[in-house]
Amino acid sequence: MKKKVLAAGLLTTAILLTSAFTPVSTNAGQETIVKLEGQPITFASQPRMIDGVLMASVSDLANALEMEVTWNDAERVAVVTRNGYELKLPVHTDHAYVNGQATTMKGTTQIVDDSLYVPLRFFMESADQIVRWDSATSSVSITKPADSLPVVGTYDHLVTLLTQNESKGIVVNSLMGTSAIAKSSTTSSAPAVAGSAGVAVQDSARSVAPEYSGTNVQVQGVDESDVVKSDGTYIYTVNKQRIVVTQAYPADQMKVLSILDFPKTQNTQFQPSEIYVDDKHLIVLGQSYQNFKPVPYNEAASSSTSVGITGKRMISPIRSQATTKVMVYDLTDRSNLKLVKDAELEGNYISSRKIGSSLYFIANKYVNYYQYRELTDMEGMKKELAPSYRDSSAGDSFTSVPLDRIYYLPKALEPNYVLIGGMNLDHLSETMNVTSYLGSGQNVYASEENLYVAATKYEEQQQETILYQFGLNNGKAVYQHTGKVPGHLLNQFAMDEHNGYLRLATTTGEIWRTDEGTSKNHVYILDKSLKEVGSILNIAPGERIYSTRFMGDRAYMVTFKNTDPLFVLDLKQPAQPKLLGALKIPGYSNYLHPYDENHIIGFGKDTIEVENKSVAGSQSIAYYQGMKVALFDVSDVNNPKEKFTEIIGDRGTDSELLYNHRALLFSKERNLLSFPVTVMKIDPNLATSNPKNVASAYGSFAFQGAYVYNLDLEKGFQLRGGISHLSKEELQKAGQHFYAGDKQVERVLYIGDTLYTISNGFIKANDLTTLEEKNTVAIP
Structure with a gap:
């Protein structure tokens, strides 16, 4: 029996008469101001804090959103409805049902x-409103999304969306390409440190842990996953499809504590790729694969564009479902890690970020409509075309996302689903939030408040980057705005959010063209609604962006073709950004890292420019050489200078740092700079006997390991030495292209006065001052 309830009194009277629950006694405390679209909500019953959660009357909230509330006597639940939306709220439980889907709440329904x-x-938030808390004024601001995305809605509409781009010939880059998430840049001069001394811990070894380095992230405050993490006492590594936990501090007691294996079965396997660590948990992210039994398909349909044609049935091969999996382990006993939660998103793992206790991770699922349309089971086909997810808090089975809860990105439409999962690590019993979008993107960027999906679209030989903005709130992403800029982005460092503005650096055109279609570089500044408010256009025609770094009110950009121009840009006035100065030097920088507000470090390659006689007009060509590290002085923004340089090896020298910023260890306070490098050197006799070929000649293997430098503004780069996991005999026997294998150093970190280098085969501890070896532990 259902009765429509028009007032709070009628609803609660019905509940009290049909349940054995008693009212909860609470203190009203300070009155909380709640505003909807800037206007205070009038409450018949005032909101109040109950067990640390802000609670409010169902009837008052429903009235504010012009919803209807009914009481279901049989099920003892309040039902809130409006325009096809339904929220069921049982009494005295932390579970609710949004459009039939069970969801865990933070808090429990109460009668007050x-x-x-x-x-x-x-x-x-279940009604798609954006909620923000202002602790300074003890107020809540509720707003509707500034814009709205269209909903897929029905199966027929989904089929139309999946097939329409083929006829238009539009190509959009997939999330399977480069992608990253990062927090906005600030003027912070040092990389973020994931941990430090003085943190409350559970075991005595950690209670005396000294200062230690963390992962080098784009900006302090948002952690990025990596293959190596430390908490100041232990080092955690992704090691050959395993997780290895090593007690690292103190160095003389270093030992492998535990190894976490992920056994393969006939139908499933898990491949870890990156990890996070905090005081309580080890979070493992990776790819999971599950094989399914053969499914029938329609042979006749394979030659027809219609769906549902009956005919001879065949059996398709065994297929595999790929999922992005998150596994959370309790760190109480590091010698015996306990799994406390796991969750999966269907699709390939793209990237993730950890902001406080909120973990966000992103997957991309490709939709092969032409395969699915051969299924004779229409209901099965509909289920196959919808993305799914699983959370151990809700059980072992996968849940399909309903089509009426899937939005699509109309300007970046492609047969892919972008799935965003979020969970609160402080409340692991809650089910994760999942949002799903039909479309694609090339780069993903996040600040503390917003996440941006950028999709570069190529249409009629023109490049355009479409931007989708989502508000982040306790593990949930809610769509807000759409914007666009000409050109394509290089990587995560080409985007930055600062003081409410989004800044982007793009490249248009092609570097090989000499007409009006030649490459040009630009900086755009967008407001909160992603509308353009300022720009600097046509920087370095004929070149492309190699690296960008936004630092507060400035931006630094490196472009390259034959020389390396470093541009300094003033973005203090968003509507009137200015190009201040430029420095042209040989080589280029792949990655820029702040030293302080007036100095920046560039990591890239040195180059030699030679005449290209095979091309009419005697155009020159630049050959890259060894690795180049430069310290730029931008004190005079109109005249930047290359203050110090360091050239490492010859042509063929390489470092993971050139394409992965997380490989860098830098501490301005300790004058410390270190990174893994593979050094190649040319035989000195070659330079003497055949100097014309030196520019294009590759060197032979000379070293693999970590280079360690002192760096200051007086003496510049001072190489203190190299730490290798290869023996002297292995280095001596190395040929031209030696492979270090499990002894290849991947990361460098410090704990107290000890420098640690990590490879798949060893963790080596060296004195930070003298670089003398303290201890080495082999990883079995």
Whole structure:
């Protein structure tokens, strides 16, 4: 029996008469101001804090959103509805049902002063409202998404969306390409440190842990996953499809504590790729594969564009489902790690970020509509075309995302689903939030408040980057705005959010063209609604961006063709950005890292420019040489200078740092700079006997390991030495292209006065001052 309830009193009277629950006694405390679209909500029953959660009357919240509330006597639940939306709220539970889907709330429905109370944030966010808390004024601001994305809605509409781009000939880069997430840049001069001394810990070894280095992230405050993490006492590594936990501090007691294996079965396997560590948990992210039994398909349909044609049935081969999997382990006993939660998103792992206790991870699922349309089971086909997810908090089975809860990105439409999962690591019993979008993107960027999906679209030989903005709130991403800029982005460092503005660096055109279609580089500044407010256009025609770094009110850009121009840009006035100065030097920088507000470090390659006689007009060509590290002085923004340089090896020398910033260890306070490098050197006799070929000649293997430098503004780069996991005999026997294998150093970090280098085969501890070896542990 259902009765429509028009007032809070009627609803609560029905509940009290049909349940054995008693009202909860609470203190009203300070009155909280709640505003909807800037206007205060009038409450018949005032919101109040219950067990640390802001709760409000169901009837008051429903009235504010012009929803209807009914009471279901049989199920003892309040039902909130509007335009096809339905929220079921059972009494005295932390579970609710949004459009039939079970969801965990932070908080429990309560009966307070004759009214049914529900967590305010959950109620509003389940209705797609954006909720923000202002601790300074003890107020809540609720707003509708500034814009809205269209909904897939039905199977027929999905089929239309999946096939329409083929006829238009539009190509959009997939999330399977480069992608990253990063927090906005600030003027911070040092990389973020994931941990430090003085943190409350559970074991005595960690209680005395000294200062230690963390992962080098784009900006302090947002952690990035990596293959190596440390908490100041232990080192955690992704090691040949395993997770190895090593007690690293103190160095003389270093030992492997435990190894976490992921056994393969006939039908499933898990491949870890990156990890996070905090005081309580080890979080492992990676790719999971599960094989399915053969499924029938329609042979006749394979030659027809229609769906549902009956005919001879065949059996398709065994297929595999790829999922992005997150596994959370309790760190109470590091010698015996306990799995406390795991969750999966269907699709390939793209990237992730950890902001406080909120973990965000992103997957991309390719939709092969032409394969699925051969299925004779229409209901099965609909299920196959919808993305799915699983959370151990809700059980072992996968849940399909309903088509009426899937949005699509109309300007970046492609047969892919972008799935964003979020979980609160402080409340692992809650099910993760999942949002799904039909479309694609090339780069993903996140600040503390917003996430941006950027898709570069190529149409009629023109490049355009479409931007989709999502608000982040406790593990949930809610769509807000769409914007666009000409050109394509290089990587995560080409985007930055600062003081409410999004800044981007793009390249248009092609570097090989000499007409009006030649490459040009630009910087755009967008407001909160992703509308353009300022720009600097046509920087370095004929070249392309190799690296960008936004630092507060400035930006630094490196372009390259034959020489390396470093541009300094003033972005203090978003509507009137200015190009201040440029420095042209040989070589280029792949990665720029702040030293302080007036100095920046560039990591890249040196080059030699030679005449190209085979091309009419005697154009020159630049051959890259050894690795180049430069310290730029931008004190005079109109005249930047290359203050110090360091050239490492010859042509063929390489470092992971050139394409992965997380490989860098830098501490300005300790004058410390270190990174893994493979050094190649040319035989000195070659330079003497055949100097014309030196520019294009590759060197032979000379070293693999970590180079360690002192760096200051007086003496520049001072090489203190190299730490290798290869023996002297192995180095002596190395040929021209030696492969270090499990002894290849991948990361460098410090704990106290000890420098640690990590490879798949060893962890080596060296004195940070003298570089003398303290201890080495072999990883079995």
